[in-house]
Amino acid sequence: MDITDRPATARAGRREWLGLAVLALPILLISVDFSVLNLALPNLAADLTPSSTEQLWILDIYGFMIAGFLLTMGTLGDRVGRRRLLLCGAGAFGACSILAAYSDSPAMLIAARALLGIAGATLAPSGLALIGSMFGDPKQRATAVAAFTGCFMGGAIIGPIAGGVLLAHFWWGSVFLLAVPVMLLLLIAGPILLPEYRDPAASRLDILSVALSLAGILPVVYGITELSRDAGQPGAWIALTGGVLVFALFLLRQSRIRRPLLELRLFTNRIFRGAFTLSLLAGAAQGGSILMINLYLQTVLGYSTLRAGLWMVPPALAMLVTIALGPALARTLRPAYITAAGLAIGALGYTLTTCTTVETGLPPLIIGFAIAMAGIGPGMSLGYDLILRAAPPEIAGAAAATAEAGGQFGVAAGVALLGSIGTAVYRTTLHLPATIPSPAADQANESVTGAFAAAHQLPPTVRDDLLDSARTAFTSGLHTVTTIGAIMFAALAVLAIAELRQAPPTGK
Template identity: 55%
Template sequence: MDTRIPDEAPARAGRREWLGLAVLALPTLLVSVDMSVLFLAVPHLTQDLQASSTQQLWIADVYPFMIAGFLVTMGTLGDRIGRRKLLLIGGACFGAASLLAAFSTSAEMLIVARALLGISGATLAPSTMALLSNMFKNEKERGTAVAVWSSCFMFGGILGPIVGGLMLSWFWWGSVFLLAIPVMALLLIVGPSLLPEYRAPDAGRLDLPSVALSLLAIIPFIYGIKAYARDGLSAAAGVTVLVGVVFGVLFVRRQLRLDDPLLDLGLFKIGVYRSVVLLGFLVGIMMSGTLLLVNLHLQMVEGLSTRAAGFWLVPGVIATLAAISVTPKLGSTFRPAHVMAAGLLVTAAGCVVLSLVPGTDGLAVIVTALVLINVGLAPMVALGYNMVLGAVPPEKAGSASALSEANGEFGLAAGIAIMGSIATAVYHSGLSLPAGLPADVAAAARENIATAMEAARQVTGPMADGLIASAREAFTTGLNVVGIVGAVMFTALAMLTAHWFRHVPPTRDSEPEPEPDTAEAPA
């Protein structure tokens, strides 16, 4: 007879942990909101600060650049000095930078403030996610906590333009940054009593050359891809991407030589972790470009304002929140592989609907497609993050979380370039210009739908109507083709997901005995 005493089940979370989750959810939401809160404020601040077109781009882009560049560093730093400590430091800096941004008196000052917001924001996301692994030891409860965290992260991007529009209805453009002040004040007041501290035992020193190499790899690479997506292929875009790749190779080589690296590449030997990271990268590629095209379609084809377009995205967000809320229950009943694969098939169905969007009056079709796409992605996001936290050693949770999120930034940037290029090629081939159109107007119309709409103002009558109709039809065809590509890709990802995670059991009330890590993904 087996007389072994079974291991005690992990302690269930109490009131303190659930209140702590609410505290962690707010900065997570805020970091995501700040990605898009400036969409409506740019015209106002441009006029007030006399910002040039180049300065406008940097005001918008420097924040995500800094977040992407510093994610790996901050995730590892939190493991070394303490995750709560880094979170509180980052929260204080985020609040101070928000004040600086709100009361900026020049474009240069606002660019600096946005850069500081990005650096401090990079401390928040990996710290909040890693702390979940310390607060929720029970696997099912951790799944619920991760679902709440991921809901906030996904909801913030859509909430940004809506909140920005409401604030601008009553206040000046700088008010959009003041939202951070009460949130960060609450974090600093109650965080020390509700959040646990954790730092990795025997943590080594931060390798500053590795920090520099990571920044020189990530920021130029993402900048080059975004420049390509915005302006097309150019020498500047190609050179910056190449610079990023070269420094990326140097960074990897240094990590392999160090006894205590900034980024532990050994994490990729964990099959579940490797598979989740790869899946997140591929989904990011598909979704970022698709959502960009949908936003453009709502404004350029359907003729909606930025604020109205943001409101029409809300049904998809509500559907996402509903799907994420039931995902932990599904994950405890069925294997994650089955739940995630089924979700990706729903997303594929949404892409099929997207391929049917008509050139006129397609709003209902687009909203239906977005609801299906977002509902299908919810299990992958919630269960994927939970599997990351469950698969990696506790002392590596911060760096593992940061790498997962940085990988997502790479996917988003690459997706805008890849999906945007496909849609642009279809737009060029499908555009039919009216006869007699002036050469300069025709040249502008061929670039993209935004310049075509602007060029149509230079002509009148049937010629303008014909140009607008042709541009809208060509752009919609490009969106339809991207929908077909998405349907094929998400179907393939569903099959890969069912294979990669087939050995991962449903979540339980207690931690299972360690099992061989047999999840598969390309090395």
């Protein structure tokens, strides 16, 4: 269905707006769970004594499962009922949060985090699709989508703050219990405030498609994540290659069955295709930049994880402001021009971050990144709204899941690819002191964190020379990554006009 053919329906009332609040809170908690465990890891490690491999799985398995199950859960909601799936997911998320909080072994916590990811994958696509059902008026829907998107980004702000407060007074498991009262609220208020919607013509879920999607997506996300840490891991390359091949089989099957898990026909719609591409590539630029900036704060400037997280709050706030601004502007201006202007401003922000040096420190970095994140804000909220407007109502859940999976994959790919580029620049520009021992030199060449670990074992003069060189080399890598981000944003601004210009203002 063409976007301009979708008629506006009755305006939403108090019940729908209360329903939006009920939908938005769990999305905020999903976002919090992405970041809050980084703060809890030292306390958790002291209590459960996980190995280094187990620590990585504790951190990563949640994101792996969300990315892997988004497509399945989005389509499942269209078939069994979006509200029903949302409530089932909320109950499971609350129960798994309790399980994670009281885990007494690394294996138990890894399993709980995996189940949390699967449950979390039910909430985002069902919630976004329900917004499309609840808000038929284009102006109201754009505002509702912006609020929903803003809550996801709000988790990036609340995560470090709430985690720091809880860990100052309670044990590490308390960070998981944040979700329990919110999910209880959703279970109580959801049946009252949220409508049910399912596709009356839906067929049974194709189990083979589900299996192929998981067997394709999970190894790809795992491979990309591991390669971002060490590009020389053969196991990660095997996983990535195998996942790509299986996902190709998945796409082939989707093109041949009547009711696919991934609706390829959505990509024939120019507006959907453009919004999806923008989400994918902007997410990649954002993911790679956040990785490098966090490392800069924690290594070059020597900040703690909490302090570094708090310095990322201003960019997140800047994005929240422009996410809210996008729908208001879209009432009179075409979304294509708003998105393109924002991305152009974002490109200027990334350019400003390249003025960061070891001596200048925070101001150009945080100000530039805040401008970049402000630039991406309008496109985020308007992009999801365009996706809902472009998709036929019966597959809105699948459309939402496809867009969200694209954004998740973009962030993971950006962390891996741009992180690898930043590391390569660091290695080529690092000048090691002539007197540094070989083991310390090898460790310093691996990464900037390795250089700081090796420096503690060296005499003061050699240590200072190594740290100065490592800081300068890493800053060069940061410049390269943010320059790539600026180029990507400028190119995406042109793409936004080319692909989205048919979408009318919401006020028309």
